[in-house]
Amino acid sequence: MDKKDNLEELMGDLDISNDKDEELVFDDEIDEVNNKFELCLVGKFLTEKNLNVRAMKSEMVDLWRPARGGNIKMLIMGLFLFQFYYKDDMQWMMNNDPWSFDNAILVTNTIPAGVDPTKVHLNEVELWIQIFDLPSEFISESIGKQLGNLFGSFVMYDQNNNTSIWREYMRIKIKVDVRMPLKRRKKICSKYRKECIVSCKYENLADFCFLCGMLTHTERFCKKKFDGEIDGLVRGWGNWLRAPSRRGRRKGGVSG
Structure with missing residues (x-):
């Protein structure tokens, strides 16, 4: 019997049926999850318009003025990552919402450890x-x-x-x-x-639809209007839903 036959015989005796059930268990001192997004928010602006991203970044930085700086990055079209370098800066931004740009309201959320930012519910x-x-x-x-x-x-x-x-x-x-x-x-x-x-x-x-009351679009782009679900274009919502400005308010947020 040559070497090749010997090797095939030995391989034939191996049992590999349980390979898929094997696990690698890390030692206790190893952190299984490290949330690198702890000081980040993911968000989107509720609008059907194309955003001027450069202008948006400039205006948000001007409104928030984070003490230790920050960064805004587009993850995918229309979805942004807002990174802070100081916890109090992020908390202040969250406490003083809602924020908006070009009359489009910003919806944000924190990013749980181990979760893909593009999968976070907004x-x-x-x-x-x-x-x-x-x-x-x-x-x-x-x-x-x-x-x-x-x-x-x-x-x-x-x-x-x-x-x-x-x-x-x-x-x-x-x-x-x-x-x-x-x-x-x-x-x-x-x-x-x-x-x-x-x-x-x-x-x-911010902007909303006077026909169906949704924050996600304006009357011009209302799907119900296109589908004929609204008879006679009756506007059940309007500017009367907007509260008068309160003294001490900042642009983009509330004074609390």
């Missing part, structure tokens, strides 16, 4: 809203939380808005699902069956 944006026509006895933080979850998802109640004797509206911060139309008014009822209809206005609201 479905919610935080907005301050003002609730009107609310009976004075209903103006409280507990009621605000319930109303916040009615108009979106409650985030924060502005206690400072209650300092004056006359309170024209309640002010709360909510998360808005950008896949849904903006909510305009709701009927509420107390345990004593006292009913009223409250309306809301959105602070620092």
Whole structure:
């Protein structure tokens, strides 16, 4: 028997059926996940227009003025990575949203460890809203939380808005699902069956569709209009949803 026959015989005795089940287990001292995106946000602008990326970068840097600098990089068309070098800079930017460029609102999210930034969900944006026509006895933080979850998802109640004797509206911060139309008014009822209809206005609201109430496009590009789903082009939304400017506001964000 020559060497070749000997080798084939030895190979025939090997069992490789369990190879695919073998695992490599790292030692405990080795970090399995290192989140290099810890000081990064991924985001997109809700618009059907082509963005002037250079102008956007310049304006965002001018608005945010990060103490230790930052970087903005396009990941894929329309999707951006916002990198900070100081945690407080990133936190300040997140606390003072919403931000916008060319009247297009910016939706951002953090990037969990081990997740591809291009796969992060960008479905919610935080907005301050003002609730009107609310009976004075209903103006409280507990009621605000319930109303916040009615108009979106409650985030924060502005206690400072209650300092004056006359309170024209309640002010709360909510998360808005950008896949849904903006909510305009709701009927509420107390345990004593006292009913009223409250309306809301959105602070620092960028472009949105007056036909379907979506933040993702304007009336000109409304798919429902093209598909004939809206009869007579009835505009159920309008500029009246925008709250008047508040003193002390910065361009692109809110004073809080």
